[in-house]
Amino acid sequence: MIRGVSAAVCGLLLTAAEAGEFTSALVGRVTYTDLPGWTVSVETKTPEKGVELWEFAMVADKPSVPGKWAVSCNFPLKDVVGRWATAGSKKIPPDWGSRFDSSLYSQAPVLAYFSDSNENRGVIACSEALRRVNFRMGVHEPSATSCYWAELFSEPEAPLGSYKVSFRLDFRPIFYADAIRGAFAWFGTMPAYRPAAVPAAAFDPLYSFWYSYHQGVNTVNVEKECAAAVPYGM
Structure with missing residues (x-):
């Protein structure tokens, strides 16, 4: 019973305060939580076939400390044998045991699935690589789907007037390492993460x-x- 309840963890974490939703061409329904005192908007883009961007913009009624905010989706898990993350393990965790955290000092906000032929089955990257981001991405066994859940502002934060965060999804049927390289190349296009010159x-x-x-x-x-x-x- 405990496992059954926990298996829906991604959905349960959003139920209490769902603020909005949109439809992704790659994963279907996507939901995100409310952020009291803030206006949250999202724009989706498709820079190329199999790649999608979710660009969230948050504007505060007045500068304030943002509360926890999360985005979540579920998608079919087909022909997948492992999950890649910078932490090293390549096992596919169940959704109730799929917690993964990233921050400036630990791990990168990128998670990927791959097939037994090393083909990409989904890379999701979050543009927030400085603050702590809590993730869940694992299999929901009864439905053979994967959940994806990302939570921001789980640690103390200075008052903000606005904030932007993006997610990049790559479901192209290519070598999964190349899809991961594409995610990190995306980080390199952002001024905050532009690679430093090497002397x-x-x-x-x-x-x-x-x-x-x-x-x-x-x-x-x-x-x-x-x-x-x-x-x-x-």
């Missing part, structure tokens, strides 16, 4: 013995390694 010095060889000695670093070992590094010009 030539970054390619100079680095001589390090810390991981070889771990806690055994002492004067004798350091002097020995320094002597070994001299012939390399260090």
